[in-house]
Amino acid sequence: MTEILNAGVFVTIGVGAMLLYFYGTNWILETALADQVSPDGTVTKSYTNLKRRIRPWLFIAPALIFLGVYLLYPAAATFYFSFFNADSSEFIGLENYEWAVGNDGFRQAVLNNVLWIIVVPFSSTALGLLIAVLADRVRWESLAKALIFMPMAISMVSASIIWNFVYDINPPGTTQIGILNATIEAVGLEPVSWLSESPINNFMLMIILIWIQTGFAMVILSSAVKAVPEETIEASRIDGANDVEIFFRIMIPQIYSTIAVVMTTILITTLKVYDIVAVMTTGQFDTEVLANFMFRWMFRGTGDDGKAAVIAVTIMIATIPFLYWNVRRFYREEQLR
Amino acid sequence: MSTATNVRQNVGSASATQRMNFGKSFGWFAVRGALLFFIILWTVPVIGLLVSSVRDKDQLLASGWWSALTTTTQTATNGTATAEAQVEVADEWVIEGNIFPEGRSGTVNLIGFSALRAPDIPVGSEPVETRDGFLMVMQENGDYRMTSPEPFPEDMRAQQVTFTADFPPRFTFDNYEEVIDAAGIGDAFINTMIVAVPATIIPIALAAFASYAFAWMKFPGRLLLLITVVGLLVVPLQLSLLPILKLYNSFDLRGTFPGMWLAHTGFGLPLAIFLLYNYMSQLPRDIIESAQIDGASHFEIFVRLILPLSVPALAAFTILQFLWVWNDFLVATVFLGTTSGEQVLTMNINQLNGSRGEEWHIMTSAAFVSMIVPLLVFFALQRYFVRGLTAGSVKGG
Numbered sequence: 001m002t003e004i005l006n007a008g009v010f011v012t013i014g015v016g017a018m019l020l021y022f023y024g025t026n027w028i029l030e031t032a033l034a035d036q037v038s039p040d041g042t043v044t045k046s047y048t049n050l051k052r053r054i055r056p057w058l059f060i061a062p063a064l065i066f067l068g069v070y071l072l073y074p075a076a077a078t079f080y081f082s083f084f085n086a087d088s089s090e091f092i093g094l095e096n097y098e099w100a101v102g103n104d105g106f107r108q109a110v111l112n113n114v115l116w117i118i119v120v121p122f123s124s125t126a127l128g129l130l131i132a133v134l135a136d137r138v139r140w141e142s143l144a145k146a147l148i149f150m151p152m153a154i155s156m157v158s159a160s161i162i163w164n165f166v167y168d169i170n171p172p173g174t175t176q177i178g179i180l181n182a183t184i185e186a187v188g189l190e191p192v193s194w195l196s197e198s199p200i201n202n203f204m205l206m207i208i209l210i211w212i213q214t215g216f217a218m219v220i221l222s223s224a225v226k227a228v229p230e231e232t233i234e235a236s237r238i239d240g241a242n243d244v245e246i247f248f249r250i251m252i253p254q255i256y257s258t259i260a261v262v263m264t265t266i267l268i269t270t271l272k273v274y275d276i277v278a279v280m281t282t283g284q285f286d287t288e289v290l291a292n293f294m295f296r297w298m299f300r301g302t303g304d305d306g307k308a309a310v311i312a313v314t315i316m317i318a319t320i321p322f323l324y325w326n327v328r329r330f331y332r333e334e335q336l337r
Numbered sequence: 338m339s340t341a342t343n344v345r346q347n348v349g350s351a352s353a354t355q356r357m358n359f360g361k362s363f364g365w366f367a368v369r370g371a372l373l374f375f376i377i378l379w380t381v382p383v384i385g386l387l388v389s390s391v392r393d394k395d396q397l398l399a400s401g402w403w404s405a406l407t408t409t410t411q412t413a414t415n416g417t418a419t420a421e422a423q424v425e426v427a428d429e430w431v432i433e434g435n436i437f438p439e440g441r442s443g444t445v446n447l448i449g450f451s452a453l454r455a456p457d458i459p460v461g462s463e464p465v466e467t468r469d470g471f472l473m474v475m476q477e478n479g480d481y482r483m484t485s486p487e488p489f490p491e492d493m494r495a496q497q498v499t500f501t502a503d504f505p506p507r508f509t510f511d512n513y514e515e516v517i518d519a520a521g522i523g524d525a526f527i528n529t530m531i532v533a534v535p536a537t538i539i540p541i542a543l544a545a546f547a548s549y550a551f552a553w554m555k556f557p558g559r560l561l562l563l564i565t566v567v568g569l570l571v572v573p574l575q576l577s578l579l580p581i582l583k584l585y586n587s588f589d590l591r592g593t594f595p596g597m598w599l600a601h602t603g604f605g606l607p608l609a610i611f612l613l614y615n616y617m618s619q620l621p622r623d624i625i626e627s628a629q630i631d632g633a634s635h636f637e638i639f640v641r642l643i644l645p646l647s648v649p650a651l652a653a654f655t656i657l658q659f660l661w662v663w664n665d666f667l668v669a670t671v672f673l674g675t676t677s678g679e680q681v682l683t684m685n686i687n688q689l690n691g692s693r694g695e696e697w698h699i700m701t702s703a704a705f706v707s708m709i710v711p712l713l714v715f716f717a718l719q720r721y722f723v724r725g726l727t728a729g730s731v732k733g734g
Contacts, residue, residue, distance in 0.1 A: 022546060153712060161701075179385060272575065279666075
């Protein structure tokens with residue numbers, strides 16, 4: 001109870017401080033740089049221009065400070081740490097990078113990450129598109145979409161528990177309470193330990209992220225599908241195209257750019273996947289991924305900041321093409337504005 | 338066209354008009370059947386969790402949740418009453434009672450008196466000998482009658498009876514009571530709330546001012562800063578963890594709620610600025626210009642005009658950020674630390690999964706408690722949530 005009270009007090013102080021800053025700096029600006037008016041009412045000196053130049057900085061300063069402290073400085077510092085030893089006290093050049101290249105765990109993590117980014121974005125997008133097209137044809141579309149989209153709202157940790165229960169295994173001969181193994185047994189097969197048998201366990205983990213991301217892909221692709229002009233579809237139908245041809249030859253090309261956006265967005269999420277692996281297997285049984293590998297190096301024993309930094313840099317390098325693509329896309333739009 | 342503008346134009350017009358004849362040859366049933374198949378596939382895992390969380394904890398382990406409505410046959414052990422309960426009835430000393438634990442009932446099939454052997458004595462009218470040599474008659478409904486020619490000794494032990502019985506389905510909120518109190522989920526829920534509310538309010542306020550400046554003020558470096566923000570949308574969180582952790586250790590911010598609020602503010606700002614900028618920059622220029630002609634300063638225009646007009650975008654980001662913080666696991670694990678008593682839900686659930694992962698009555702109800710708020714927010718404010726998510730699609734988790 002006292003914690004809630006403390007939090008309430010802090011929030012009030014925090015919000016108060018923010019309002020004080022914005023209103024306070026505005027008041028100072030208006031008072032200190034007020035127009036000088038002579039007794040007869042004419043403005044002798046106006047600071048309107050100076051105020052116009054100062055004000056934007058007052059507006060963006062707090063945000064810039066946060067971006068600098070929490071994102072820009074750490075990005076640079078992580079690169080810097082990657083050339084240092086475990087407690088960042090000694091410069092060791094490229095030693096950490098050499099360690100990474102030769103380390104089996106690191107290679108395993110990279111390999112798995114590659115597998116994840118091949119499987120998850122494609123599967124989610126394909127399923128999302130299929131469901132979007134199907135849902136477009138029924139009257140209960142919004143209900144269907146809400147149910148598919150729901151996993152997007154819950155945490156990956158909860159999702160992992162949900163699927164852990166689906167994958168649960170009891171010894172053969174006893175009752176299976178995991179629905180997957182119960183189904184497997186019902187058709188006469190032996191139950192499978194889905195999370196400890198490599199390589200199938202990797203795919204079992206990917207299913208969770210696909211389950212979450214399909215709804216996201218569906219929602220965006222659904223509006224893209226609806227935006228495809230009716231005329232083009234009608235025209236090709238008159239020309240004798242069947243539905244499958246219309247789908248692949250007419251619709252897909254028209255929503256291609258949306259598909260690309262959806263896929264890259266999911267790809268970036270996939271690249272950083274941490275929660276699912278940390279909760280389900282903690283990276284054991286050959287399921288390690290970079291984000292979890294980094295976490296382990298941060299906290300294993302006393303931690304090794306140099307090695308953790310190298311792993312973080314690796315994730316960053318993998319996102320650079322998308323960063324470039326993203327910035328370029330935004331820049332072009334800005335030019336049009 | 339950016340996804341942001343794309344969505345804004347399309348979300349509203351997403352009516353289920355069947356303007357395409359596409360798919361007619363698949364047939365009416367095929368489309369619905371396929372869609373239904375996906376919906377079942379998507380919802381069954383959640384239904385399983387929900388059903389299991391309200392089942393009796395022993396039944397949960399004895400049969401799959403899909404058979405929750407059928408009777409389960411389980412083997413249980415319970416003790417009889419002791420000498421205090423004895424009464425003298427016609428030369429005999431008698432102890433009577435019911436072998437089912439408090440609040441439970443069922444049909445007893447077999448009984449036994451060894452914990453090591455499966456029960457194998459059929460229930461009937463024939464008296465059988467207990468471990469300490471008393472005679473017992475067990476009824477199907479669990480009523481037993483234990484007799485002795487001598488008074489039962491004062492120091493007698495409760496006679497342990499192992500029995501196989503058919504239990505009717507039982508649903509209960511006991512599991513929830515257990516996780517909320519004993520497993521610490523109740524405290525974690527409050528902690529999550531304490532983290533999530535300020536971590537939503539602070540970034541939105543800072544971003545609103547910054548976005549307005551980016552959208553409607555001219556200053557050197559505007560485009561460069563804006564592009565930096567867009568670039569930061571994609572930069573993985575992992576890059577920030579190590580240096581911020583070092584900073585937090587030296588400023589004693591690790592393991593504190595203010596540390597979490599500030600971190601989530603920093604990590605949430607690029608998306609906040611991006612979303613609000615996209616929205617504000619598309620507000621009609623005329624409104625702002627005519628207000629300027631009337632002598633309003635940028636500060637007044639922002640507070641009186643732009644903020645009220647931007648409510649849809651503010652709402653979208655609020656929901657997005659709140660859910661993001663509520664569901665966050667990585668930032669909490671790194672900056673709160675696993676040993677502190679200030680755990681949030683995701684950390685607590687992960688820890689339970691490690692220590693009591695096979696106790697499904699704990700795991701299912703704990704996971705559901707953590708899902709309640711996101712699910713309520715989702716079903717109540719779905720439109721805003723979808724809008725925020727799609728507009729910020731470049732951020733990606």
